[in-house]
Amino acid sequence: MASLVGSRVERKEDKRFLTGKGRYTADINLANQTYAIFVRSPHARASIKKLNIDKALKSSGVVSILTGKEIADDKIGGLIAGWAIRSEDGTEMKCPGNPPLAKDNVNFVGDPVAVVIAESLAEAKEAAEKVEVDYKVLKAVTSTADAMNGDTIHEGIDKNLCFDWLLGDRQKVKEAFDKADKVISIDIINNRLIPNAMEPRACVADYNAASEEITLYTTSQNPHLSRLIMSAFGNVAPEHKLRVVAPDVGGGFGSKINVYNEDIVCSWAAKKINRAIKWVAERSESFLTDIHGRDHVTHAELAVTKDGKFLGFKNETIANLGAYARVFGTVTPTYLFGPCATGVYEIPAAYTNVKAVYTNTAPVDAYRGAGRPEATYTIERLVEKASMELGIDKTELRIKNFPTAFPFKQTLVHTVDSGDYVAGMEKAKQMADYKGFDARRKESEAKGKLRGIGVTSYFEACGIAPSAAVMSLGCGVGLWESAEVRFNPTGQVTVYTGSHSHGQSHQTTFAQIAADELGVPIENIDIVHGDTDKGTFGMGTYGSRSLAVGGIAIVNACKKIVEKGKRVTAKMLEANPEDVEFKDGEFIVSKSNKKKTIGEVAFACYLPGVRDEMKSPLPEGDEPGLKETSFYDPSNFSFPAGTHIAEVEIDPETGHVKLEKYTACDDFGRIINPMVVEGQVHGGLAQGIGQALYENAEYDETGQLMTGSYMDYTMPRADNFPEFNIGYTCTHATTNPLGVKGCGEAGAIAAPPTVMNAVIDALGGQEVTMPATAEKVWKACKNLKKSNAKAA
Amino acid sequence: MKDFNYHSAKDSKEASKLASSSSAFLAGGMTTIPSMKLGLATYKDLIDIKNIKKLSGIKVSGKSVTIGAATKHVEVSNSKDVKKAIPSLSSLAEGIGDPQVRNRGTIGGSIANNDPSADYPSACIALNATIHTNERKIEAAKFFKGMFETALKKGELIEAIEFQIPEKSSYQKHPNPASRYAIVGVYVAKHKGDVNVAVTGAKSCVYNDKEMSKALTGNFSSSSIDGMDLDSSEMNSDMHASADFRASLVVTQAKKAVDAC
């Protein structure tokens, strides 16, 4: 049987999606359901003086109106940060309470204060307008850079500082800088982004008074984790009385990791009113209240010798957490950021210091890449600047500082098991025709245009993550993954995974893996995920972990099936289990060449007996049935890496940046399905290029979101991109049996510095901040013209 | 969205009779419906005018192109007649919004709305259009009064827009990257005798740039406006473009338009 791993198997999920048969949360309608509308703060920071629902209660169709008071009275818990970060001085991070409905204070525009539940959506909306809230408006803190000087947002949290964290050794870095020939320094802003999943968040909560069970359908990337949080911290219901279902989910990008206010409120309220409640976010609510991403202000320095060896690295960053610290809010700018900030280079001394601040803006949390795009942007902008200042070719300078051997003990935390960075660089240069760039630049110049080329070499740490490691760093849970493989008596297979697919094609790629492991045709394998009532507990999908952690759990469960199959075959064929081999779905006794198919073995496992004989095919000690579970805890992160090269052409008269060429040469380890990987790379690149050239979440000084719709927030569109030039080098990961690394975030990690390095190259080294909008670039072009005139 | 009454008018007369101070005509609905959904506008009555036959269609005579008010953007952009007579007008229509918007939005709705960043108003000015209503004919130069303001009276219905066919013309838009409305759009039309340079997006309302028109009437070459330093004091300034950037773009887009003629 030909191996399916590595081939472009068509996506099993496409039939459903392309024919409109997907079943998303908003498609679910329950008998007698009600509709919820949330009353949200129009102010970024205010105290609630009075909240009057009398008029609203009289509005037609209203079933119930609940506020922060009721939720506090019922002792429903708030939203939480999932990682405890400790400051450099040893103190624990400071987190404010974040009740699902605000009672006393609101801290960002969109913070919910009440929920109106009515018979119809229109009636709920109408009544919501009649809820009277008397706010005392307070001065908002909105700037990341100045947050520490602003008014105190949360009582007791001085300087709005959650933590002041250090990774690395300041003294060693100082010594390295003292020895340097040159110090390159840079000030950068990592712009705030809004994830904008195509499907807005939604939930439908149901209560069964007889079984006392709450069922929550919600747009989640990790239903099991959501249930745990809602039960253990939200006090919504004990875990066995709470079922969380995340059906088809239309994109997450990190924004659907969190348990949100609406999930908790609707679940709690459904029980209170003993009826189902449906809530679907409007797009403007998504803009305001989905978690946002990035938002760093960074000063970084690189100490170098004159021939381009890197000696030391400093990174001083202020990270905006928004109004509250959420699930991955505190780990994103620390352990997902700091360790990767030294990039793919051997740098003997380094530190990263992060001050995480609260502001009166939407909470900031993990968004595609989470911390690693910010890290890569920092180091790669700095390296590009070093190449300009040292006059060393940008690719040579990088190669000079690449690790020479693997495993590569990276400066701060990680030991990278495998990779070949030089090969990746050489292949990327070829793919991009790096040599031909000068000629292309001249052609552009002849047309009155400016042309630039930008390079990024990155690595990232994903496949999160070894439980012992993450828990030692403050994570509230272990980050293993589970899988359960069940044979039916007639030989088809159902694989239950704790991962969740919301665009990643698990139904296909996981089935490819199981098909190869078990020798069962892919049509006979179903992947089930997204329901806490089906399958074992799982940690969900984020941090490019589904394959490298979840996929391995599937492999291991399959291996257990095969082991049992060998024992059963041995008993049936009266051989020694050690003499049974398994290949392409057949158990073969090597000595006699007798065999049983895996289907026959499965059948035998379920019906342990034969007519006319008192004999079980099962060996002593083996139970009937064929079902195995694996909880896989990885031994290390996985480390995709690669080199990307971008070329831009700029019209100096309009400041328009045209991305002419984009080359991505990535090492994702073994590739299960090249078509799916291409899709992931394309999507990541679109978001990364979006950050560099288009997207920006902007608040004014009063905390109003200025880019609260697609009229002002630039979502990139297909016509903004060239045809992507994608290639791979492939070194297998040595830390997992499939040799896989992860591909979900690479595009979003590598693209921003690649594009910006090209833009800045075209602009003769002048800095512009992301996104490189026409006006910023136009201004830089004017300056360039002036300075060129002066020089001439 | 608040409840409203829906009416479908069978002719202009019925439509204007149904109109009141709390009604709107429903053409493509691409402006009206989103404003109602967002609670920015409320109407008691929506009067659908799409079923009025007379309002749709394109007619070309020797000197002019006449487009019915309820003609959709997609019809203008696909029309062979328009492509032949005034190619820049069909390409303008092709550059409005996205396919969904072009499949519903209408020319009449666009100019009645007079969004300061809309594309069609610049065509009306540049192509010396006459706006035909159920009551009168209005010259484009007198039609666009200010931001979202036109010469239309309550209940007055645009029936058609008549464009003068120029010798040469081109529309060059620098789109807002998010909405793709015009940050600045410049429509240059060379008629016998004079040149119009209609500008949208730059100020609170579309206008004919006299200075550039004069320079180009004298010498129809982009060099005659190159480096022109426009007064930016009345130009719009927002997070997408400052007044100075807009002033510069007006000249740049005008030059591009002249070169493309």
Ligand SMILES: Cc1cc2nc3c(=O)[nH]c(=O)nc-3n(C[C@H](O)[C@H](O)[C@H](O)COP(=O)(O)OP(=O)(O)OC[C@H]3O[C@@H](n4cnc5c(N)ncnc54)[C@H](O)[C@@H]3O)c2cc1C
């Ligand atoms: C996503 C999006 C992107 C867009 N991008 C662009 C763009 O790039 N460039 C651009 O120019 N426009 C753009 N538009 C606007 C689009 O062109 C609209 O179609 C147009 O503004 C209104 O036309 P309508 O037929 O939809 O009018 P409607 O929404 O039906 O009506 C708008 C107003 O015009 C009045 N009205 C309509 N017809 C008449 C008539 N015959 N006589 C008198 N009054 C009338 C109505 O009473 C109402 O007040 C965009 C719209 C959207 C939603």
